[in-house]
Amino acid sequence: MAALCALACSQAPEYGYTIKNNQIVYNTPPRPADQQSMLGFAAEPIDHDIRIGLIGLGDRGTGAVRRLPHVEGAVIVALCDLYPDRVERAQKILEKNFNYRALHEFSGPEGYKDLCASEDIDLVYLAVPWNLHTSMAVYAMEQGKHVAVEVPAATSIEECWQLVNTSERTRRHCMMLENCCYDYYEITCLNMAQQGLFGEIVHTEGAYCHNLEPFWDGYQGDWRMTYNKDHHGDVYPTHGIGPVCQALNIHRGDKMDVLVSMDTDAFAGQAIADKRYGEGVVEKYANGDNTMTFIRTRKGKTILIEHSVVTPRPYDRMYQLQGTKGLANKYPNEGIAIFDQALVNIDSEDLEAENYLPDAERDAIMEQYKHPILKQFEEKAREVGGHGGMDFIMDSRLIYCLRHGLPLDQDVYDAAEWSCLVELSEVSINHGNMPVVMPDFTRGEWDKVKGLSFAYAE
Ligand SMILES: NC(=O)c1ccc[n+]([C@@H]2O[C@H](COP(=O)([O-])OP(=O)(O)OC[C@H]3O[C@@H](n4cnc5c(N)ncnc54)[C@H](O)[C@@H]3O)[C@@H](O)[C@H]2O)c1
Incomplete structure (x- = not known):
């Protein structure tokens, strides 16, 4: 007989599991009526520099401040961290290396909400601790922003479904920054x-x-x-x-x-x-x-x-x-x-x-x-660095696909x-x-696309 999940019961039951025949079987809830599959999704091209709001200015976020302005078609317009001195440290890096300061700065535990609400941001880039990834990514998509989120994007099955459901409903990209x-x-x-x-x-x-x-x-x-x-x-x-x-x-x-x-x-x-x-x-x-x-x-x-x-x-x-x-x-x-x-x-x-x-x-x-x-980006990647250049190549592909209205490499x-x-x-x-x-986040469509491909502009 199926036993209802015990451990995962802090989360909504539709995302939980039952135990059948000595196997833990995760639920795949049906897709709500107001959502569509994001397989192969391409947003409208963005015909200006991609305006980035960066949240989390610790080790990884500071690396992104040094790196992102080197990417063709990318500009950091907003910075946010729990601590104002980390925001100022990032502003100084921008000033010293790229001759500009971000237009907006936010701090405190809820500062990210004001950043996400800013009209002049296309992409929210998250480099915060793991427990904040999903809630911030969901909030940003709800505000109409595309999201790039550090790894892992979620720490629970419920959070995984929140990302999928929000992306499907808002038709916003949610890419995890898997640089490797x-x-x-x-x-x-x-x-x-x-x-x-x-x-x-x-x-x-x-x-x-x-x-x-x-x-x-x-x-x-x-x-x-x-x-x-x-x-x-x-x-x-x-x-x-x-x-x-x-x-x-x-x-x-x-x-x-x-x-x-x-x-x-x-x-x-x-x-x-x-x-x-x-x-x-x-x-x-x-x-x-x-x-x-x-x-x-x-x-x-x-x-x-x-x-x-x-x-x-x-x-x-x-x-x-x-x-x-x-x-x-x-x-x-x-x-x-x-x-x-x-x-x-x-x-x-x-x-x-x-x-x-x-x-x-x-x-x-x-x-x-x-x-x-690699052929397209490796030369500059070697100059800019970031884990041997792979961080720069990842950012460059993300910005390139957004600008040209192409599906992202990672959905x-x-x-x-x-x-x-x-x-x-x-x-x-x-x-x-x-x-x-395991659950099926594509809800039965895992065999619909035949092979991974990378999109390029004509
Ligand atoms: N892809 C990679 O190679 C790679 C490498 C290192 C870290 N990471 C990922 O990057 C993320 C950050 O790691 P890190 O090493 O920079 O950690 P960190 O602790 O150095 O930085 C986290 C930053 O988030 C800020 N923060 C916390 N709560 C906040 C809030 N409510 N609003 C705004 N800012 C807030 C902190 O003040 C801190 O500056 C993690 O998810 C980690 O897994 C990825």
Whole structure:
């Protein structure tokens, strides 16, 4: 017999789950009558510089202040943070580097509402703590603004649905700023995958493995450690899941169907909390040192996603595409292995060997399959920087698509599907690693679009 959800019952029941046959089955509520699908949605072109209102001027938001004015067709017109001195710090960066100050400035916990209400803003760009992403994104869309929101866009299934429903009802874009999709290795491998170089992609991996020890003190109000100490699960899944979902055409021909999550105990996590807050003050640090999530898709593919932020280790996103004819494996050596000579221009016996290509041949293939987006933006991206240039490329594509009235590279369903792992992985772990049948944010349309494509102006 189906048991009504217990854990997720702080949220509206239509977004919850039932337990059937030892599986947690999430509900997919029907689309309300006043909403339409956002698949392939393109807004009217914007025939002037995109006027950006930036909310959250901590580490990430300040990086955006340094970066966005370099993007062709972008101008920051409004700044907002909890603290006025952070707003002034951002104004000084604009003044010093770009010779202007933003027209509007707002501060305090509700200042974002005035920013969103400003008439002369096209895009609200959010770089605030996780718990504020969805409420601010929803508010901005309600005020008629397109939204770009940092990762993860939402931390619960209910929030994922709020983003989808609001975007569908208001016909405003809601793009999650998943920058790793624009890393030169990931986007080149995506191009290779789309050209069939790896054959059929059957298995993928991705991760966020980053020892945050040097960063914990920097998060305003300790928001990130607080979230980790209170939650199990993959609390930061999108850098890992985003690029591999693109390669697997998730909601463009396939769908993530069932997941199982498992974590270690919090050995290092508890030790860090004891050191940070005093021995025993945090009775039980929740987030496991390593969290693994296994996902199977409707079309029989698999995904492995990991999260690890407290143990000492080299940075690693574990990006891997395994196909029937080849393999891309980014870490540690950006390996590419191809087993089909017919598909590449280089003349190498190594192509037939079951091993990674030597560096020079790997570099030649990467050059041959360079993604058009890289060709368009990489030169300036190298100058501007921001995680090796991928942040600038992401911003440039967002602004380019808005100005030309094109569908964005990442839509609101991507934001919801990639972010929903936060809750689903936690629920699986809290039920003894029980399989979770995932909701369908496209409401049955996941097979309607055939493959991911990127839009370009004529
Ligand atoms: N994509 C990436 O590579 C990447 C990298 C770092 C951070 N991030 C994301 O960026 C976001 C911000 O992270 P961060 O490291 O800059 O954190 P941070 O703590 O340095 O900055 C958050 C800022 O938000 C402000 N803020 C809090 N409440 C506010 C409110 N009500 N109104 C306006 N401002 C408010 C804070 O004062 C602070 O300045 C997070 O979602 C994080 O996951 C993404």
